[in-house]
Amino acid sequence: MMTGRMESVRDIPEAQAGRRSAGVSVANVSKSYGAFKALDDVSLTVEPGEFVALLGPSGSGKSTLLMMIAGFETPSSGDLLVKGVRVNDQPAYKRGFGVVFQRYALFPHMTVAENVAYPLFRRGLRGKEVEAEVAKALDLVALGALRSRLPAQLSGGQQQRVALARALVFKPPLLLMDEPLGALDRKLRQQLQLEIKQIHRQIGSTIIFVTHDQEEALSMADRVAVLEGGRLQQFGSPRDLYESPASAFVADFIGETSFLPVMLSPAGTDVNAEIASLRIRRSIPVERVLTRSTSGRLAIRPENVQLRLSEDGPARVVESAYAGTTQVVLVEVGDVRLLSRSQMTPDRQLFHAGQRVEVDLDTAHAMVYPIE
Structure with a gap:
């Protein structure tokens, strides 16, 4: 159970927030389903506070890798380390990461405020402390005026903001996002891309973001990991990937x-x-x-x-x-x-x-x- 006052994300200086973020190391990780190898000897390191996109076509292994980091899948071989600690066998609920899915997974019978408060209730918080943190999280995603609505009364973009606020309200050291903008129209996607980048700068959490949209990956991430056929093709800055692609596949896929x-x-x-x-x-x-x-x-x-x-x-x-x-x-x-x-x-x-x-x-x- 958590006790004491929780700081608002707006109260945390960027440098301090960055120190609370988690670094992630993926060391020679493979994942097989019978004869099919979804991931094949993938290694990469995500620095604390970094925004990394996992990019690739359908079936490239990007979502499988994210689900393993989240704790919903277990590696067939290799190691996953968070803050230097091996977490291969640690269940998802013990990892304490924020997760945002493409399908928002909001509780339909709960209001916006109740959905956002849920992770705090699960951590033992009650009363005014929860109310204050929910208000700050909703303010962060510009939804304070809609706190009493049910999910069915919201647009797709608003529902996605609620899911984001719910993942951020307990200030996780690592935020995992699995194609969270995939169901939105182009204009709304572009708007939320900028808002997520802004939020990242404010909270300082490490973010790993899965997408099949190359433009989205290049415009949002500090670094991009390109996967294809379960293998890591290149991991670098958007500029490196565009100007110096390491393979013909990356050259063809990016831009x-x-x-x-x-x-x-x-x-x-x-x-x-x-x-x-x-x-x-x-x-x-x-x-x-x-x-x-x-x-x-x-x-x-x-x-x-x-x-x-x-x-x-x-x-x-x-x-x-x-x-x-x-x-x-x-x-x-x-x-x-x-x-x-x-x-x-x-x-x-x-x-x-x-x-x-x-x-x-x-x-x-x-x-x-x-x-x-």
């Missing part, structure tokens, strides 16, 4: 990427890449070439693809889209398609389907991967 076959040859500290289909040769920094073969797949972002009208150009415009500040153009050369995105200016020409174009590539930020 928009076009791939071109290239022939490679050494050129001092760089590598020459010959792109026969475009009739060009470009230099690429050697550290951005991740194959030892003389051939590979060049991955390039649309903002690094420039087009110029030319009657005998090797590429043909398949489609173009004017989006106000930018123009997106899809071109075809042989059996390969390339995406180009450029900023619009008053004098910039618009491209149209069927036009022939020359293609130039800024390969300073391109990557070359092995041919699969």
